[in-house]
Amino acid sequence: MKKKVLSVILASTMAFSLIACGGEAAAPAPAAEEPAAEEAEEPAAEEEAPAEEEAAEEEAAEEEATEEEAPAASGELINVGFAQVGHESDWRTASTKSCQDVFSEANGYNLSFVDCDNDSAAQLEAVRSFIEQDVDYIIIDPIVSTGWDTVLGECEDAGIPVVVIDRTIDDSDKYVSWVGSDFLTEGKAAGEWLKAYAEKKGISEINALIIQGTTGSSAQIGRTDGFSEVAEREGWTILDKQTGDFTEAGGQEVMESFCKSYEGKFNVVVCENDNEAFGAMTAMDNAGVSYGPDGDVILISYDACTAGLKEVQAGKITADFECNPLAAPTVEKVIQTLQSGGTPEAQILVPDNWYALKDQIVDFSVDGNAQSMTEVTDAVIEAQY
Amino acid sequence: MKDKKLISKIKKSQLLLPVVAMLLVMAVNIIHDAATGAGAFSFFKITLQQTTGNGTILYGRIIDILNRGSEAALLALGMTLVVSASAGTDISVGSVMSLCASYCCMLLAGYGVSSVNELAKPLWLGIIAGILLGCLCGAFNGFLVARLNIQPMVATLILYSAARAIGLLVCNDLIVYVRNDSFGFFGSFLGPIPTPIIITAICIAILSLILKKTALGMYIQSVGINARASRIAGLNSKRIIHLAYIVCGLFAGIAGVVASSRITSADSNNIGLYLEMDAILAVALGGNSLGGGKFNLAGSIIGAYTIQAITTTLYALGVSTNQAPVFKAIIVIIIVAIQAPPVKAYMRKKSLSKTAKGVA
Numbered sequence: 221m222k223k224k225v226l227s228v229i230l231a232s233t234m235a236f237s238l239i240a241c242g243g244e245a246a247a248p249a250p251a252a253e254e255p256a257a258e259e260a261e262e263p264a265a266e267e268e269a270p271a272e273e274e275a276a277e278e279e280a281a282e283e284e285a286t287e288e289e290a291p292a293a294s295g296e297l298i299n300v301g302f303a304q305v306g307h308e309s310d311w312r313t314a315s316t317k318s319c320q321d322v323f324s325e326a327n328g329y330n331l332s333f334v335d336c337d338n339d340s341a342a343q344l345e346a347v348r349s350f351i352e353q354d355v356d357y358i359i360i361d362p363i364v365s366t367g368w369d370t371v372l373g374e375c376e377d378a379g380i381p382v383v384v385i386d387r388t389i390d391d392s393d394k395y396v397s398w399v400g401s402d403f404l405t406e407g408k409a410a411g412e413w414l415k416a417y418a419e420k421k422g423i424s425e426i427n428a429l430i431i432q433g434t435t436g437s438s439a440q441i442g443r444t445d446g447f448s449e450v451a452e453r454e455g456w457t458i459l460d461k462q463t464g465d466f467t468e469a470g471g472q473e474v475m476e477s478f479c480k481s482y483e484g485k486f487n488v489v490v491c492e493n494d495n496e497a498f499g500a501m502t503a504m505d506n507a508g509v510s511y512g513p514d515g516d517v518i519l520i521s522y523d524a525c526t527a528g529l530k531e532v533q534a535g536k537i538t539a540d541f542e543c544n545p546l547a548a549p550t551v552e553k554v555i556q557t558l559q560s561g562g563t564p565e566a567q568i569l570v571p572d573n574w575y576a577l578k579d580q581i582v583d584f585s586v587d588g589n590a591q592s593m594t595e596v597t598d599a600v601i602e603a604q605y
Numbered sequence: 606m607k608d609k610k611l612i613s614k615i616k617k618s619q620l621l622l623p624v625v626a627m628l629l630v631m632a633v634n635i636i637h638d639a640a641t642g643a644g645a646f647s648f649f650k651i652t653l654q655q656t657t658g659n660g661t662i663l664y665g666r667i668i669d670i671l672n673r674g675s676e677a678a679l680l681a682l683g684m685t686l687v688v689s690a691s692a693g694t695d696i697s698v699g700s701v702m703s704l705c706a707s708y709c710c711m712l713l714a715g716y717g718v719s720s721v722n723e724l725a726k727p728l729w730l731g732i733i734a735g736i737l738l739g740c741l742c743g744a745f746n747g748f749l750v751a752r753l754n755i756q757p758m759v760a761t762l763i764l765y766s767a768a769r770a771i772g773l774l775v776c777n778d779l780i781v782y783v784r785n786d787s788f789g790f791f792g793s794f795l796g797p798i799p800t801p802i803i804i805t806a807i808c809i810a811i812l813s814l815i816l817k818k819t820a821l822g823m824y825i826q827s828v829g830i831n832a833r834a835s836r837i838a839g840l841n842s843k844r845i846i847h848l849a850y851i852v853c854g855l856f857a858g859i860a861g862v863v864a865s866s867r868i869t870s871a872d873s874n875n876i877g878l879y880l881e882m883d884a885i886l887a888v889a890l891g892g893n894s895l896g897g898g899k900f901n902l903a904g905s906i907i908g909a910y911t912i913q914a915i916t917t918t919l920y921a922l923g924v925s926t927n928q929a930p931v932f933k934a935i936i937v938i939i940i941v942a943i944q945a946p947p948v949k950a951y952m953r954k955k956s957l958s959k960t961a962k963g964v965a
Contacts, residue, residue, distance in 0.1 A: 307778050307874070310719075316778075435927050460923055467875040468868040476669055477920035495780075499868065505657040506794075507664070527720060527782060 297330040298555070301350030302359040305387070306338040309466065309495070310525045314605035315386065315545040319359070322548035340364045347371050351378045357555050358382045365390040365438070383554055385547045387438055396558065399550045399568045401543045403439050407446020408586045409574055410490065410520050410541050413593075415454055416584040417518070417539070426456035428488040429478050431464040431471050431496045439466075439543065443492050443522055459486055464496040471499025479507035490520045494528030497521035497537055512536045513580055524575050526604045532575055532596045539576040539593075545605055546570065575600070619892035622943070623907040626890060626936065630914045634666075637922055648921060659794045666917055668799065674913030675801035676702070676877070679860040680884035681909040682812055683743075683853030685893060685900050689829040690849040691750055692897030693757025694885050698857040700768035701742045702877030705861030707772035709735030710781040710871030713788060720782040728787050736858035742768060743854015747847035765881070772873040782870040792867030801863050808859065812852075813902055822900075825849060829897035883912050886933060889940050 300323050304316055316333070323329035332355060334346040340363040350358050351374055358380055362368065365388050372394035375382050382395040389395065418426060428451065433440035444461070451458055459482050464470030471491055478486070489504075489511065491497035497519060504511050511517040512535045521528055524542035531537045547570050554564040574593045581593045594600060634648040644650075654664030680698050687695045712734055715725040724731070742764055749760035791800050816822035824845050827835045832842040857877075864876045889895055890911055891904025915933065919926050942948055 307773060309874070310780055313778050435925070462920065462923070463925060463927060465875070467872060468870065469864070469872070469875065472868065473673060473916075474920065474926075477666075477917065480664075480666060480669075481921060481923070495872070502868075506654070506659060506662060508655045508657055510657065 297325065297328055298357065298559070299330045299332070299353070299355040300357045300359060300555070301332045301334070301347075301353065301355040303334050303336055303343050303346040303350070303361065305336060305343075305361045305363050307335060309493070310527070310605075311493075311523055311543065311545050314525070315361070315547065318546040318548040318605075319551075322552050327552075336363060338363060340367070344371050347375065351375060351380060354378070355380060357558070359551060360384050360389075360395075361386045362389050363387070368392045369394070381558055383551050385551060386545075397554050397564045397566055397568055399547045399554065399570060401570050401572055403442020403543070404446045405442075405586055406522055406541050406543060406572060407443040407448075408450060409446070409572075409584075409591060410443070410522070410539070411447045411450025411454075412584040412586050412591070413539055413541075413574065413576075413582065414488065414518065414520065415450060416582040417580060420582050423487065426451070426454070426488055427482075427486045428456060428458050428490055429475075429482065429486045430458060430461040431474050431478075431489070431491045431500060432461055433463065433466045433492040433496070435463050437466075439522075440492055447490060464491070464499065466493045466495060468495045468499040471496030472503050473499070475500040475503035476506070479503060479509060483507075487516060488518045488520065492522055494521050494523040494525050494531075494537075494540070497528065497531070501531070501536055511538075513538050513577060524573070524604065526601055529575055529596050529601045529604055532577060533598075533601065535577065538580055539574065540596075541574050542572045544570040544572050619901040619904050620907070622892040622940070623890050623904045623911060627907055627911045627914065630911060630918055634918055634921060653797065661797055662794050662799075663797045666921060668802075670910055670914050670917050671802050672799040673917065674910045675799075675805040676860040676864050676880060677883045677887060677912060678805050678906050678909040679808060679856045679863070680853075680880060681887035681891070681905040682808060682902065683849075683856035684884040684888050685891070685902055685905040686825055686849040687757070687853045688885075688888050688893060688895055689897055689900035690825045690846045691757050692829060692895075693750065693761075694881075694888075694895070695743075695746055695761045695850060695853050696758060696881045696885075697742065697746060697761040697764035697768060698853065698860075698884055699877035699879060699881040700765050700772075701739055701854060701857040702861035702864060702880065703873050703875075704742065704764075704768040704772040704775070705735040705739045705858040706865035706876045707776045707781070707871040707873045708738050709862055710783050710865055711775045713783045713785075714781050716775075717777045717779075718781070719779045720784065722784050724783070724785055724788065731788075732791075732862055735862050736855065739854045739856075739858020739861060740851055741854070743851040743857070744847070746854065747850030750850060751843040751846040769873060772871070776871055776873055780870055780872050783865075784869050789866055789869045791863050792865075792869070801867070804859065804863060808856065809902075809906060816902065821845075826899050830899070883909070883933075886937060887912055890936065 302319055302323070304319075305312060307313060307316065316335075320331060320333065323331040332350065332353065336343040336346055343360070343363050347358060347360060348371065358375060360382060362384060368389045369392040372382060372389075372392045376394050384395050384398045386400045388398060388400070414426070430444065430447070432444055440463070448458065460478065462474045462478070464474045475489070489500055491500050500519070501511065504517065509515075509517055511519045514535060518538045519536065520539055520541070521537045522541045522543060524540040528537065528540050532540050550568055550570055554568070557564045574591060575596050576593055578595050581595060584591055631648070635645050638647045639645040648666050651663055651665035651667055653661050656662055680702075684695060684698065687693070709731045712726050713724050713728070713731040714721045718725070746761050746764060749755045749763070750757050791804065793800060795803055824835070824840055827838070828840060828842045828845045832846075836842045861876065865871050887908035888905045890908030891901055891906070893900050893904060912933065916926060916929050919929055919932070
């Protein structure tokens with residue numbers, strides 16, 4: 221009997237936390253919350269804590285929601301709907317946060333944020349709900365690049381301008397602008413840098429291994445193509461390519477295998493995001509391979525998140541090529557242009573930076589444009605997303 | 606005469622299927638290595654390797670399989686019991702792994718902190734709390750299945766979709782990095798041997814000891830074969846099913862801690878992703894009926910390592926691991942077909958006619 225009661229309590233705790241989650245998803249909750257778990261000593265007692273905390277967040281979220289509705293009704297704020305991909309990486313989190321910061325009430329906006337959890341059907345649903353809510357502008361980070369024509373047509377009929385960020389839409393042009401990074405340029409930049417750096421160091425032969433991102437994602441395609449283009453031109457050998465799915469565990473497992481298949485044969489490893497690079501570092505450590513500016517292997521990474529830059533500073537990643545997640549300020553400019561009756565450009569690139577330590581900074585150019593690199597210092601890391 | 610007996614014994618053995626599958630995968634490697642001139646058994650070579658931070662370690666593809674297959678093997682242990690007792694699968698284990706990893710790292714790093722080098726709480730607290738949370742999730746699943754009689758697939762679907770999301774809430778939507786060697790221990794090396802292998806070996810030893818030395822294994826099987834009859838015979842069926850789910854959650858918790866320790870971070874979105882499918886596949890591959898009842902723990906374990914062997918083989922062959930699901934699918938088709946009643950009946954008929962001919 222006692223056990224039964226216990227299981228009922230446990231089950232209801234879990235169920236309660238589920239309800240709390242549902243409430244949280246409906247409206248964005250304030251991020252900074254101190255957990256009640258902090259002081260609790262018994263692990264068992266701490267199990268309950270997240271549920272309580274979530275309940276508290278839910279209440280907070282509800283309060284916020286009611287507060288938001290009042291000024292919105294008076295028509296002073298610009299209503300913006302944002303259908304985000306999900307929350308799969310640090311990069312995505314930074315992108316979301318940038319949007320929430322820029323389109324805040326203080327800046328004169330009312331943001332309806334929907335996290336689509338990498339579900340493209342849910343994203344279409346979210347856009348339709350924005351049309352129903354009759355928001356003023358819709359921002360979409362499309363999970364898939366096709367199948368958008370119908371719903372964008374509906375937006376057009378409703379007279380709501382759509383701004384696409386980060387990923388691209390291929391089968392429709394019924395949007396105002398696309399704001400994002402050019403992955404192809406990132407790939408080319410990595411290649412051109414490697415060329416200049418190898419010349420400086422007197423490395424004549426390049427044997428590269430590429431740990432790719434999620435197959436078919438625009439970041440994977442752009443970065444692979446960009447780097448391969450330079451590699452082909454320079455006659456470098458690309459020993460192997462394998463996907464690490466943009467994860468640390470993936471990078472670890474792929475590199476572990478590469479170290480055995482190509483023992484002593486490679487001198488460059490390209491990881492298509494920082495997390496994969498962290499994994500590759502562990503695998504190379506275990507295989508006794510030295511890497512970084514002072515090692516045998518040149519380690520190139522993309523994304524340049526804070527954790528990645530720290531590894532650059534620690535002398536492990538040789539060069540890191542940024543993909544700027546902070547598209548929101550540019551999107552705001554687009555919206556302001558539209559507000560004042562202007563026509564924004566159809567394609568706007570967010571500026572990316574290339575990072576390395578002082579000794580690894582070399583001059584190179586991409587498609588004839590001279591590039592400048594940023595030296596990694598404490599201040600740079602501090603300012604990074 | 607003796608030979609025939611041995612052959613029929615092997616034929617009847619539940620282990621035949623998983624062992625054959627494993628040998629097939631290995632054969633592919635031998636052929637590939639021989640064809641490329643790397644020496645026929647280079648896949649099986651285990652050497653001692655000097656590392657940059659962990660001293661000398663065992664190094665080789667077989668070690669990789671045992672190491673990387675640890676999580677799937679741990680999950681397969683729990684899954685075997687769940688399948689046997691409740692004739693259903695626990696599809697939440699992958700998500701529960703992620704939740705336990707997130708909770709463990711959140712405790713070790715402090716809430717809302719994205720990266721730490723020093724632990725905010727003692728290591729044992731984080732580990733134990735993570736594993737206990739796994740048990741709690743298992744208890745929740747067990748409650749729904751055993752006490753409320755909800756279909757296992759539906760009951761565990763709740764945590765399948767929710768646990769990962771709760772994990773993200775716990776981590777404040779961040780990847781929490783706990784860059785601390787003492788935490789990384791569970792995913793790195795104990796002496797020359799990878800710690801996950803040792804952890805899995807201990808878990809297997811303890812579980813099989815319990816199943817052998819107590820009547821628990823028999824109880825679980827009898828409940829799985831006929832819950833009603835077992836109850837009438839004096840077994841508390843509900844409690845046994847509940848227990849199976851708790852054990853499954855426990856192993857999911859351990860697997861979660863191992864997985865996050867490997868990458869010294871809580872990557873809520875990716876830890877244990879699709880791993881529940883591997884665990885279920887391992888159970889099926891192990892010659893266990895997904896309809897419950899009799900189970901074979903050794904089969905499931907071999908099954909789990911076979912699945913990892915497929916992945917490692919694909920890496921070794923240089924085939925994109927995106928194609929791994931295709932190979933897994935082929936294996937599933939074969940297993941399911943072999944287990945299908947018409948095929949079984951046909952095989953029985955064939956072997957009967959053979960013996961009849963032999964007598965004549």
